[in-house]
Amino acid sequence: xxxxxxxxxxxxxxISGELSEEELQKFQAHxxxxxxxxxxxxxxxxxxxxYDVDDELSSLKSKRHQKVPxxxxxxxxxxxxxxxxxxxxxxLGLFLFGPNESFSTDYGxxxxxxxxxxxxxxxxxxxxxxxDKENWEKTRLVSLQGEAFxxxxxxxxxxVSTKSGEVSVLGTQFNVxxxxxxxxxxxxxxxVSVVNKNHTAVxxxxxxxxxxxxxxxxxxxxxxQPTWLTHTSSFRSIPIQYVFEExxxxxxxxxxxxxxxxxxxxxxTFPNNNKEVALRTVFSTLGMDYSISKDGKTVVLEK
Numbered sequence: 001x002x003x004x005x006x007x008x009x010x011x012x013x014x015i016s017g018e019l020s021e022e023e024l025q026k027f028q029a030h031x032x033x034x035x036x037x038x039x040x041x042x043x044x045x046x047x048x049x050x051y052d053v054d055d056e057l058s059s060l061k062s063k064r065h066q067k068v069p070x071x072x073x074x075x076x077x078x079x080x081x082x083x084x085x086x087x088x089x090x091x092l093g094l095f096l097f098g099p100n101e102s103f104s105t106d107y108g109x110x111x112x113x114x115x116x117x118x119x120x121x122x123x124x125x126x127x128x129x130x131x132d133k134e135n136w137e138k139t140r141l142v143s144l145q146g147e148a149f150x151x152x153x154x155x156x157x158x159x160v161s162t163k164s165g166e167v168s169v170l171g172t173q174f175n176v177x178x179x180x181x182x183x184x185x186x187x188x189x190x191x192v193s194v195v196n197k198n199h200t201a202v203x204x205x206x207x208x209x210x211x212x213x214x215x216x217x218x219x220x221x222x223x224x225q226p227t228w229l230t231h232t233s234s235f236r237s238i239p240i241q242y243v244f245e246e247x248x249x250x251x252x253x254x255x256x257x258x259x260x261x262x263x264x265x266x267x268x269t270f271p272n273n274n275k276e277v278a279l280r281t282v283f284s285t286l287g288m289d290y291s292i293s294k295d296g297k298t299v300v301l302e303k
Contacts, residue, residue, distance in 0.1 A: 099134035105146075107252035108272065110228075115142075119158065120151040124177075124228050125272075126249040147177040149226050152190075164211065165196030174203075175226040182242055184210035188224060212238065231272040240266045243282060247299075251275045255299045260288075 103123060105111045111123045116136040123129060127146025132139055140158040142150075152158045154171030164183035167176055172190025177183070185194050187203035194201045194209050199216045201209040208219050219236070227234040233246050241262035244255045250272045268285050270278040279299065283290050289302040 099132050100130055101133045102128065102130045104128040107248075108250050117153050117155060119153045122149045122229065124148065124249075144176060144178060146179065147175070147228070149173070149175045149229060165194060168193045168195075173225075179242070179245065181213045182210070182238075183212075184208065186221060186226065188226075227269065228272065232269050233272055234269045235266055237265055237267050240264045240286065243270075247278060247282065251278065253297055253299055255301065257301055260301055 103111060103113050103121075105123045105125055105127050108125050110125065113121045113123065113129070115121055115131070116133055117140065119140075121129060121142065124147035127144070127148060129145075129148060130143045131141060137156075140156055141161060142148075142159070143161050145162065148160075150158075150160065150169075151173045152169055152171050156170075158169050158171075160167045160176050162176065162178035162183065164178045164181075167174065167185050169190060169192045172192055173188040174190075174192050175184075175186045175188070177185075183196055185192065185201075185203060186208040187205055189205050192203045194203060196209070196211050196216070197214075199211065201216075201218060203209055206220055206222065208221050210217050210219075233250065235243055235246075239262060240260075243266050244257060244262070247253065247270070248255060253275075264286065266282075266286065268281070270281045272278070275296075279290065279292075283301070291300050291302070292298070293300075
């Protein structure tokens with residue numbers, strides 16, 4: 001979320017068009033940008049005529065000593081302006097101070113969040129989670145985009161909702177990953193129920209499910225937690241497209257991959273805390289040469 005101390009100034013500068021190009025690009029990439037854009041689009045649609053305060057004040061002064069007729073002429077109606085301002089303030093208040101709690105991570109970041117019932121959620125890089133704090137006891141519902149590991153306290157039904165599917169549990173530890181046409185769930189403790197499009201699965205500890213480009217698959221694994229919690233990204237028979245996307249999320253880089261077969265299957269790992277080793281590990285395994293731009297932000301692949 002935006003920094004509460006800077007919200008008013010930052011939003012005011014954005015509305016006034018005073019953000020630098022770099023600031024605007026960062027704000028447009030923020031998960032909350034689309035909400036503010038909708039608010040401003042609605043405000044712009046209001047039919048409000050222009051109002052010159054100085055001109056109207058001068059006019060009022062010139063008429064100050066004139067007799068006021070019983071039948072008034074045209075009246076300047078300020079209520080639309082106040083109504084518009086009030087509407088925007090109310091809507092902004094819902095997003096900034098409403099019951100929803102929103103958490104997100106940047107490139108290469110992880111974030112541990114204590115949920116209202118004592119459950120724990122750990123977000124991987126470039127992920128976002130939202131939940132209703134006020135109604136948490138009734139819902140225990142988290143909306144997730146990206147990847148997160150959950151340690152759920154026993155209680156009522158706990159649900160993680162993504163655009164690809166839902167995971168429901170009563171008390172367990174599990175990992176959920178949802179990006180583009182890739183959806184995967186690993187159960188580390190207890191039992192989870194997975195609903196993904198037309199497929200359902202019940203997972204116990206050591207069981208996993210994934211749907212990759214509409215192909216469902218179940219498999220077994222070992223381990224007590226996802227490897228990314230110890231700064232290692234792991235992949236099992238997955239197209240390199242998703243490996244490249246994870247590299248980009250962990251190191252804030254862009255990989256230029258023209259003329260590369262992104263459906264090439266990759267199995268392996270790379271560290272999340274050493275870019276040089278990560279790039280060398282992945283591309284040497286794939287037999288690819290690469291170069292890095294001077295600013296370290298772009299990786300160019302060569303077949």
